[in-house]
Amino acid sequence: MQIVLKNEGSIAATARFDVIKNDCFSFIGNMNHTITPKSYHAFDIGFTPKAAQAEKMYLTFNTQHNPYEQHRVLLVGEGYAENVTFEGLPDGLEDELVIGDTIVNKAKSATFQIVNNGDKAVKFRWNQGDKEEFKFYPSVGHLAAKSSKQIKVWFKSGKTIKYDKIDLLCETYQVEQKVDAETGAKYRDWDDTMKTVKMVRPSEYKKIMR
Numbered sequence: 001m002q003i004v005l006k007n008e009g010s011i012a013a014t015a016r017f018d019v020i021k022n023d024c025f026s027f028i029g030n031m032n033h034t035i036t037p038k039s040y041h042a043f044d045i046g047f048t049p050k051a052a053q054a055e056k057m058y059l060t061f062n063t064q065h066n067p068y069e070q071h072r073v074l075l076v077g078e079g080y081a082e083n084v085t086f087e088g089l090p091d092g093l094e095d096e097l098v099i100g101d102t103i104v105n106k107a108k109s110a111t112f113q114i115v116n117n118g119d120k121a122v123k124f125r126w127n128q129g130d131k132e133e134f135k136f137y138p139s140v141g142h143l144a145a146k147s148s149k150q151i152k153v154w155f156k157s158g159k160t161i162k163y164d165k166i167d168l169l170c171e172t173y174q175v176e177q178k179v180d181a182e183t184g185a186k187y188r189d190w191d192d193t194m195k196t197v198k199m200v201r202p203s204e205y206k207k208i209m210r
Helices: 201-209
Strands: 003-007 014-017 025-028 031-033 040-047 056-061 067-077 084-087 108-116 124-128 134-137 140-144 146-154 168-172
Touching: 003 146, 014 040, 031 040, 040 067, 140 146
Parallel strands: none
Antiparallel strands: 003 040, 014 031, 014 056, 025 040, 056 067, 084 108, 108 146, 124 140, 124 168, 134 146
């Protein structure tokens, strides 16, 4: 956010802001600035919420050497939290996946984390629609509360094609798992990349492979 001041006078004036006492708000740049006559200056204020709630505070400032010119501005910001977010995407982006140029018939991959910030387990499922060139591993799975899981996406195309800012949806639902009868655990991790190894006799193997 910005606070824009104008010097309506005929001489230069220095605006001086008081120290911000709320950890969620901060100055980006200088707190003081000399403004020439009939000109403007913008002060940038950053907002970094610590919780999903509204924050308010009054910011005071005055004109240097003029005790009669004191003002205050009400700063208002509201933080919100998304239950499921992505971290570690290429190029430091938040909700965009950039894979870059790829040779035809040669696969290229990228990895990132899917994070459950909520208090309940969720089930996620990737839905790339008709964009069959994209494959996600895992493509479906469960994610415990306050946990993360690595996702790898592969891109491979048999022809020259260009995708720019398309939607690759990650559908999420809250789930409640039953208590594991064997271990008593309330949550058991699962996704479609996990394998179960079972020892079988040669005769059983032949029946399975028929």
